[in-house]
Amino acid sequence: MLLSYSDRYLFVHLAKTGGTSVRAALSRRRWRDPLFWNAYVCHRISSISKHRIGCKIPRHAPVITAKEMLPPLLFNELFKFAFVRNPWDRMVSAFYHFQRERQDVLQQHRIVDVEQFIDWLLDVPLEDSVRPALIVALRRPQLESLVDLQGEIIVDFVGRYEHLLEDFEQIRQRLSLKSIDLPHKRCSQRRRDYRMCYSDRLAARVGEHFASDVKAFEYEFDDPSAVLSRVDGAHGPQWRQPKLMQSGRKKGHWHVKS
Numbered sequence: 001m002l003l004s005y006s007d008r009y010l011f012v013h014l015a016k017t018g019g020t021s022v023r024a025a026l027s028r029r030r031w032r033d034p035l036f037w038n039a040y041v042c043h044r045i046s047s048i049s050k051h052r053i054g055c056k057i058p059r060h061a062p063v064i065t066a067k068e069m070l071p072p073l074l075f076n077e078l079f080k081f082a083f084v085r086n087p088w089d090r091m092v093s094a095f096y097h098f099q100r101e102r103q104d105v106l107q108q109h110r111i112v113d114v115e116q117f118i119d120w121l122l123d124v125p126l127e128d129s130v131r132p133a134l135i136v137a138l139r140r141p142q143l144e145s146l147v148d149l150q151g152e153i154i155v156d157f158v159g160r161y162e163h164l165l166e167d168f169e170q171i172r173q174r175l176s177l178k179s180i181d182l183p184h185k186r187c188s189q190r191r192r193d194y195r196m197c198y199s200d201r202l203a204a205r206v207g208e209h210f211a212s213d214v215k216a217f218e219y220e221f222d223d224p225s226a227v228l229s230r231v232d233g234a235h236g237p238q239w240r241q242p243k244l245m246q247s248g249r250k251k252g253h254w255h256v257k258s
Contacts (some may be wrong), residue, residue, distance in 0.1 A: 001057040001066060007175055011074075012063045014145055015137040016093045018161045019083065022168065025182045031169075062136035062145035063155055064152060080216065081171055082153065084142045085161035086223045087210035091118050092194040094138050102131070114197035116153035122209060143212045158217075162225040195221065 002023050013019035067075050091249040095117040111117045126132040149155045159167030168182050
């Protein structure tokens, strides 16, 4: 999660949705934020002393965490946004993430393909996992990271990984930021259609586990935008305007059309 006091935004970073690129683009401005240095020093003291003082919101925490940690007035003033991704494509991307950065985990559990990885990811006890916070973030349906305790979406804008450039441009304009290049971080060398990694059983299991995402964000296994972004995206995914509707509660507030 990325919080800017000066630019008045809160980026809810869902794992494997292009969030590292978004953070990299926005983080260039955080050094200008006077309150950033206070939070940074406190976080360093917390890390060195091993005494947790709750001065930093975890990277992949759901938005409800920020709502509980921040003063209500500040939280309500922030422009809150996030990106979501086709759950079937997201799970395949998670496998390649582990293959690229945590080969030791795959070797330890004798995981050699996507099917074995997803079954392990959805089943492994957290006490047996090397990075429980990441496992939780990947297991958790994306919708759950965007809602309050009543199940209502409380972020102002939900973009899509499949058309990240266009949606990020809308966010840039909403925040009145100068032109910002969106780097392609943690770029996967994968050029394989994610659907080829699935058996019927596994596709059904992922669809059932992330049923709330499929319904809320209108995703499907044969998603043309997700497939095209992987097949034709030699320079990264192409992104589109998500299916959103403007809320009558206040100007500029967006929520997912259900």
